[in-house]
Amino acid sequence: GAGVSQSPSNKVTEKGKDVELRCDPISGHTALYWYRQSLGQGLEFLIYFQGNSAPDKSGLPSDRFSAERTGGSVSTLTIQRTQQEDSAVYLCASSQTGTGREKLFFGSGTQLSVL
Amino acid sequence: GENVEQHPSTLSVQEGDSAVIKCTYSDSASNYFPWYKQELGKRPQLIIDIRSNVGEKKDQRIAVTLNKTAKHFSLHITETQPEDSAVYFCADYSSASKIIFGSGTRLSIRP
Numbered sequence: 001g002a003g004v005s006q007s008p009s010n011k012v013t014e015k016g017k018d019v020e021l022r023c024d025p026i027s028g029h030t031a032l033y034w035y036r037q038s039l040g041q042g043l044e045f046l047i048y049f050q051g052n053s054a055p056d057k058s059g060l061p062s063d064r065f066s067a068e069r070t071g072g073s074v075s076t077l078t079i080q081r082t083q084q085e086d087s088a089v090y091l092c093a094s095s096q097t098g099t100g101r102e103k104l105f106f107g108s109g110t111q112l113s114v115l
Numbered sequence: 116g117e118n119v120e121q122h123p124s125t126l127s128v129q130e131g132d133s134a135v136i137k138c139t140y141s142d143s144a145s146n147y148f149p150w151y152k153q154e155l156g157k158r159p160q161l162i163i164d165i166r167s168n169v170g171e172k173k174d175q176r177i178a179v180t181l182n183k184t185a186k187h188f189s190l191h192i193t194e195t196q197p198e199d200s201a202v203y204f205c206a207d208y209s210s211a212s213k214i215i216f217g218s219g220t221r222l223s224i225r226p
Binding site: 033035041042043045048056058059091100101103104106107108109 | 146147149151157158159160161164166204206208213214215216217218219
């Protein structure tokens with residue numbers, strides 16, 4: 001595709017429900033990152049996928065958060081039993097090789113609101 | 116290699132004046148130093164980057180300088196314009212698997 005695509009763009013859910021956020025990276029990009037951005041705050045690292053290697057999950061805030069990347073392309077971030085503090089913009093980014101020292105391309109994000 | 120400190124958190128300058136934002140990193144192995152700009156409601160985008168084999172890089176009104184001895188790099192914007200108003204983030208690439216961003220600087224340009 002032309003860029004990193006995320007869906008949905010907005011998600012409103014009730015506390016305790018599960019949500020799935022989708023990221024479609026740029027075709028051919030082997031590295032994929034998820035970040036969380038709370039209102040007016042910085043970019044909090046969540047998880048990183050690089051090719052077929054085991055993902056770096058060290059940024060996931062709790063075991064309610066998980067992510068998968070199927071076939072080295074599309075990724076899904078799942079939040080179980082959502083809490084109000086999960087409300088934020090979830091940004092996905094991809095890069096060509098993931099070896100560092102290269103540009104990250106960000107999606108437009110999913111605005112998650114937990115009521 | 117996961118700590119990058121960014122200052123100031125907010126910055127307001129008169130249109131036409133210069134703005135400087137600084138980031139300090141901890142890992143001496145770091146060798147790539149990018150700056151991202153995030154306009155209100157939009158996604159972050161890379162605006163300039165520098166590698167450790169150079170001390171300064173310019174692109175029109177923006178420049179990045181690197182001081183490896185002191186472990187800091189700075190973003191310089193000259194002749195600021197209203198469209199420069201945004202949040203700016205530096206990033207630490209010392210670990211290729213975990214790109215950590217600075218806390219951000221909200222730059223406001225006063226008319």
